[in-house]
Amino acid sequence: MKHGRLSESLGMVGAALLGIAYFWWLAGYAAAPGADKLGLDGVAACLVLTNDACAAVRAEANLSYTPILFWASIVVIVAAAVLHYSGRDGDGSKGG
Numbered sequence: 904m905k906h907g908r909l910s911e912s913l914g915m916v917g918a919a920l921l922g923i924a925y926f927w928w929l930a931g932y933a934a935a936p937g938a939d940k941l942g943l944d945g946v947a948a949c950l951v952l953t954n955d956a957c958a959a960v961r962a963e964a965n966l967s968y969t970p971i972l973f974w975a976s977i978v979v980i981v982a983a984a985v986l987h988y989s990g991r992d993g994d995g996s997k998g999g
Contacts, residue, residue: 913980913982916979917976921980923976924973925950925973927968931961931968932966937960941957
């Protein structure tokens with residue numbers, strides 16, 4: 904498989920994983936009792952962090968969300984970008 908196709912496929916997989924992580928987080932924290940105590944900034948931080956406040960809300964609401972899927976999707980997207988740009992010639996044009 905050429906770099907272009909692989910990087911595009913990885914990019915799509917990464918975007919899909921990111922979307923899944925976002926909706927998993929949104930569905931969990933939108934209905935979680937105690938999430939309103941964190942405020943918008945605190946709840947938004949729970950998308951990417953595991954801290955005591957997020958852990959307390961997850962425990963109270965029995966949520967299964969964890970930021971690992973978010974970070975895995977970021978790794979896949981970065982890998983796609985690296986693969987895409989490593990397949991280019993020095994002048995910026997695609998190599999053959």
